[in-house]
Amino acid sequence: MKSVQEVFASYLSDKNLKMTPQRRLILDTLLRHSEHLSSEELYSKVKKRDKSVGQATVYRTLKLLCESGLVEPLDFADGLTRYEMSYGEDHHDHLICERCGKNIEIYDATIEKQQIQLAKEHGFTLLRHKMYLYGICPDCRRENA
């Protein structure tokens, strides 16, 4: 399996775009952080490594990474877009506590299969999906009682 970096490099050259130190740095920084970073957060981490990188470059690179399919944008309804690596990682969805914001990665084969089936019933070829489950986590429920 090709490395993330290799896939990104191929994607760029396919589109006649260029690999640059900034793009390398941004991708590498994203890879080092498994949290769900926002563009802003990623920008500040990138800046720690190279002060000269601009905010816009982070946005532009994230857009490229999403287009290439390497990165997924997430929407936890907290007002900003968060990102996570999707290549090489197992696919998963998110279970979020409405009270404390705790965020658990989940996966369920039954649901995954049924999604494909459901799309097919409507004649769609399913490419991807997003599923967010919102509830109250055990800790928060306990506090409440």
Added chain:
Amino acid sequence: MKSVQEVFASYLSDKNLKMTPQRRLILDTLLRHSEHLSSEELYSKVKKRDKSVGQATVYRTLKLLCESGLVEPLDFADGLTRYEMSYGEDHHDHLICERCGKNIEIYDATIEKQQIQLAKEHGFTLLRHKMYLYGICPDCRRENA
């Protein structure tokens, strides 16, 4: 079953908030449109009925409607928040064509059940969920061929 208007009125009085002609008009306008309206779109429809209503009031009212559980915010990743009535309507998710933007409402009991089960396995009480399936619709697939 109480009408949407009644539920909203109760919600407001519970919170010591007031029913106003603007709020009534905004809710009514939203009820007349089953599409997935953005705040902007709703604003322009409301304005056709009463020119004097302000944009901010639409935003403020939508926020209240969401808090009351009568309305659900949707994220189709087109950069803005869309809204739909959720009270009295059957719950459903969305199947979206990545090419033409076509948007189909879907429901699958197997998935719904499994979601509750999955949350339970993690100790969560499931309150709600969002599921978006993205793919290519039959029409767009045909065009391609």
Added chain:
DNA sequence: GTAATTGCAAATTATTTGCATTGCC
């Protein structure tokens, strides 16, 4: 060499907020 990329700052877009005035309960 040349077209793509960068950093910066200014521009956009969606949404929120402050405030003086108005209006519901």
Added chain:
DNA sequence: GGCAATGCAAATAATTTGCAATTAC
């Protein structure tokens, strides 16, 4: 009558874009 709601305009917040200078291929 008093506190909440309104409209307006200005303020935010996140993201995008124009541009002159730089750099990858």
